[in-house]
Amino acid sequence: MAVLTDEEIDSAIKDLGGWERTGGALRRSVKFLTFLDGIDAVHRVAEHAESKDHHPDIDIRWRTVTFALVTHSEGGITDKDVQMASAINGIVGDR
Template sequence: MSKLSEHDIEKRLLQFPEWEYYEDALHAEFEFDNFKDCFSAMSRIAFDCEALNHHPEWTNVYNVLTITLTTHSEKGVTDKDFKLAEAIEAIVEPEED
């Protein structure tokens, strides 16, 4: 897995409006109605992290989840980070029927 160019990252981010790129990582912050909902989303995200064998840097304060994605072995953003961002989006921003 190789590090993506800044141009490729910016192009892919068009599909992820909640995410920003800086300091060689993808960053997002999600606000939930309460702590329980936030922690529930984190628990569901954890299963995708394990399935992808890729783990975020994240913090949770009450109802806010802050996530940073980077591939440490490549010292930057790779396809793996975007795959995890996509899985996270499906959990925190489910599509409406």
Template sequence: MAELLDADSLRDAVAVLDGWEGGPESIVRTVGLRSFPAAIQVVDRVAQVAEEMDHHPDIDIRWRTLTFRCVTHSAGGVTTRDIALANRIDRILADASA
């Protein structure tokens, strides 16, 4: 099982992510896309990555606004798996806005 990040490690990891915030219970990023179809395309790409990683974010879809929440439920908080997934989500979002 993945181990929880301590407060310092979590703070340092979130500081280098793009637009993420949160604490030991979860990290969250909300982003607006240019259209509903663009948002759904991002969700589809994140779903593919999540399946590859066998680690799945909670995703809230509100028209063209997406909120991603990463937490390792089995560990009861944020682990390195969540940071790795957040990094992959950041890359997908960067590609979508290019």
């Protein structure tokens, strides 16, 4: 799978509410009402990621969960990352 160009990434981000490109990855931080709501969302994302064999980096800080996506084996952001970002949006909703 090919690494996306800057233009392709910029175009994809327009359709991915809440995501930005920083540090060579797609990132989104989501603040939940409670710590356990965040943990529940992480669990649902993890189940989806496992089914797709494409796993985000996840950082949990109390009620804020940050997801980071990059295809390490390809050395950059690929379509798999864009697809996973869209799936994560579907799982966590608009927050």
